[in-house]
Amino acid sequence: MTAKKFWSWLAVAVAAVYFIVPLAATMEFSMRMRRGTYSFDAYRSVFSDQRFAETFSYSVVMALITIVVGALLIVPTAYWVRLRMPYLRPVVEFVTLLPLVVPAIVIVFGYLRLYNSSSVLPLTNSDTGTNILLVFGFMTMSLPYMYRAVDTAMRTIDVAVLTEAAESLGASWTTILFRCIFPNVLTGVLSGAFITFAIAVGEFTMPSLLNRPAFGPYLALIGANKAYEPPALAMIAFAMTWVSIILINITTRLQKGAAGAR
Amino acid sequence: MSYLELSHVQKSFGPVKVVHDFNMSIEEGEFVSFLGPSGCGKTTVLRMIAGFETPTGGTITIGGVNQNGLKPNKRNIGMVFQAYALFPNMTVAQNVAFGLKVAGASKAEIDARVKEMLDLIHLGHLEDRYPYQMSGGQQQRVALARALANKPKVLLLDEPLSALDAKIRVSLREEIRAIQRKLGITTIFVTHDQEEALSISDRIVVMNAGIADQIGTPSDIYNRPATRFVAGFVGTLNILEAKVENRDAGTVRLGSRSVSIPPSQLNGSGDGAAITVALRPEALSLSKSPSSDVTLDGRVTSVNFLGSVIRTRMDVDGQQVSFDMFNNPGLQPPQIGEMATAHFKASDVLVIPN
Known part of the structure; x- marks a missing residue:
């Protein structure tokens, strides 16, 4: 083994230890609920908790709504900016980056100030209204990732020429968008969707301050009151993130052939 | 309509x-x-x-x-x-x-x-x-x-x-x-x-x-x-500067030669007027044919082999003239520096409106 290879492998090993040791420790601790032996009691306890099912399913539904609404907002926006208003791209890119620098707590306080019960649009007056607000919040937080994923996917196809080809064949704008453009940026939409899913399911600040029964606040509550269930929940959350990453990879590979030919 | x-x-x-x-x-x-x-x-x-x-x-x-x-x-x-x-x-x-x-x-x-x-x-x-x-x-x-x-x-x-x-x-x-x-x-x-x-x-x-x-x-x-x-833009063309000798007779001076062209081509240019004429490379030939009635003498400046044809360029009184000959392995193309004579028909001369 050459010296260069040795150092490369050493770097990989150090990185692996950095990532794996805390995970292994968390996993190990989550399995020590039963004294003197390893067991999945903590996981059993988590899964048998009614609130786990309720909060998790609530967060999943909110995440799915966020993904659908987000895709319907971002795909046409990215398409239009690329096709007709390329001069607006720097502005749109800047706006989509803002959620990275504006903390979630600031965003949610802004929402509460704008949409409280005494405002013109009192969304916080009802559960449905507050849920809508939460979806908007999740959409805002996932904007940097969703927009970039979709925009990058659009870069791999010639949006202008495909649009003109479809137009010359008699297609309307909705047909062009949903039958010619959307399927070709599906990889980007799915990548953005998985990241959005991970953000929405694990988010604490927004649902907590909007008082919604979401998975994030439940994680915090359990973490503050129990010993073995929090690491079990952390492992479950990690698993969900990994599944999302694996799905991103699979969808990217599935469309790689087509992208390569463009 | x-x-x-x-x-x-x-x-x-x-x-x-x-x-x-x-x-x-x-x-x-x-x-x-x-x-x-x-x-x-x-x-x-x-x-x-x-x-x-x-x-x-x-x-x-x-x-x-x-x-x-x-x-x-x-x-x-x-x-x-x-x-x-x-x-x-x-x-x-x-x-x-x-x-x-x-x-x-x-x-x-x-x-x-x-x-x-x-x-x-x-x-x-x-x-x-x-x-x-x-x-x-x-x-x-x-x-x-x-x-x-x-x-x-x-x-x-x-x-x-x-x-x-x-x-x-x-x-x-x-x-x-x-x-x-x-x-x-x-x-x-x-x-x-x-x-x-x-x-x-x-x-x-x-x-x-x-x-x-x-x-x-x-x-x-x-x-x-x-x-x-x-x-x-369309095809390769030899662009040459010429002078009208006699508008009614349709004669123009091209280098040291006097060439007769249809008077209608002169577009009203008077005697002594400078005009631009053009010749396609394929209109010129090294060998004299019965229909060719004009010759241009010059020194060969380049010979380019293009596959089926050989394009030769020569200097005629300071103006560059290209002509094509079919590639024939049995025939030796002209050499750079040699004197050559190109033959063409006066009717192949095009007067280009300026």
Whole structure:
């Protein structure tokens, strides 16, 4: 083994230890609920908790709504900016980056100030209204990732020429968008969707301050009151993130052939 | 009234005028090529016909119907793009069927038309392939089938062969022409390749800086260029400075020789006036033929082997003259530095309007 290879492998090993040791420790601790032996009691306890099912399913539904609404907002926006208003791209890119620098707590306080019960649009007056607000919040937080994923996917196809080809064949704008453009940026939409899913399911600040029964606040509550269930929940959350990453990879590979030919 | 009429069509992008007062009438079933260098406005005119650009002035009518203000998806114009523009998410059959589906055709009708179109381009066996699984030439044939599937009123081809290699270009352009003749569809073909335009067009529009410099048959354009630009752009041309000796007799002085040309070609230039004349390289020959009546003597400055022909350049009284000879392994081409005599017919001399 050459010296260069040795150092490369050493770097990989150090990185692996950095990532794996805390995970292994968390996993190990989550399995020590039963004294003197390893067991999945903590996981059993988590899964048998009614609130786990309720909060998790609530967060999943909110995440799915966020993904659908987000895709319907971002795909046409990215398409239009690329096709007709390329001069607006720097502005749109800047706006989509803002959620990275504006903390979630600031965003949610802004929402509460704008949409409280005494405002013109009192969304916080009802559960449905507050849920809508939460979806908007999740959409805002996932904007940097969703927009970039979709925009990058659009870069791999010639949006202008495909649009003109479809137009010359008699297609309307909705047909062009949903039958010619959307399927070709599906990889980007799915990548953005998985990241959005991970953000929405694990988010604490927004649902907590909007008082919604979401998975994030439940994680915090359990973490503050129990010993073995929090690491079990952390492992479950990690698993969900990994599944999302694996799905991103699979969808990217599935469309790689087509992208390569463009 | 012709089938496709462009009347005083103009286009400006901000302060830049890219098409100036373009007028043309195209008959039904005609194959017309727009030929010109990059930026001459040929694609802009095509895009105005398709509806992708709005004319700043003038009108475009197809079959007597004014197209101004009509959206591209309402014009029923087929278009083939340089970059193929096949939908990557659809198979060949789905691509061809797209326009028919949008038009609301029945499934049986779509299936029959797709089969007919794929048979026309000889790609019926590839109907389930995706664009990325096909070569550039195959993709462009599918794009052609897709554009023709809806039975468009006009077919527009925007440099469809530019992205293909030389051999495919030749075979595909012949195929395009054969299909166009078979269907009798009015076609406009945009290209910057003069050979392409000359070989497949009924008429050619040579464009320069937003103006149609000349509209004519390929033979007209090549043999009787109307402007110096057309003469220089289409084919290779020897441009020579000459002087009118006797306007009534039609004699001009070319180097040390006096050459007789039809007086009508002199366009009213008086005795002693400086004029520009042109000679195609293929009009000159090293060997004297019974019909050649003029000679030019000069020193050979370069000899280029081009495969089937050898192009020789010589200096005639300070002016460069090129001429072609067929490659014959048994004959020795002239050597650089040698004196040579080129023969030509006076009737081959073209007077180029300045």
